[in-house]
Amino acid sequence: MEHIIKTVRGFDCALVLAPGPGGDFPEIAWGDVFFYYAPDGEVPRAVQPYATIVTKNYPGDALSDLDAPDRLRVNIQVDRDTFQQLAGESPVDYAVVDTVLPHPVYGAQNWICVVNPGERTHDTVLRLLRAAHDAARARFERRRQA
DSSP: OHHHHHHHHTSTTEEEEOOOTTSSSOGGGTTOEEEEEOTTSSOOTTOOOSEEEEOSOBTTBOTTOTTSTTOOEEEEEOOHHHHHHHTOSSOOOTTOBSSOEEOTTTGGGTEEEEESOOTTTHHHHHHHHHHHHHHHHHHHHHHHHO
16 A cells, blocks of 8 residues: 555655544544645635545445555546446456456546455556546646636
8 A cells, every 4th residue: 555655745746635633524524535736735615525545334335345454546537438447337246356447436437446356456556546646637627627
């Protein structure tokens, strides 16, 4: 997880939010990580993160078995073509590790996920994070010009 966070922090205007005790964020978010494009360094209003790392099951999202020890899931928003290329439409086991899968809850919105990225998916995850960051920047620029 630290390598992924360090890589994203190196992206221009990246904001890496890692809520913990004592902050303004709900306890359920503690230990998770949220990635934004934020040129001013502030959490954007009315914008979802372009990627997250979650370390536990959330209500309605337990298929990846993240409450088991030493498990996490990287979630990344991708474009439709990338989603179809990587995730397809076949049923999947959402708990399998080091495999690009459709997100168990947000797959219909073109989110993919990888539980415990490893040797097989490491480069793909970093490439997709870069693409998601660049897409978030493009959306930011379009909103700013509107």
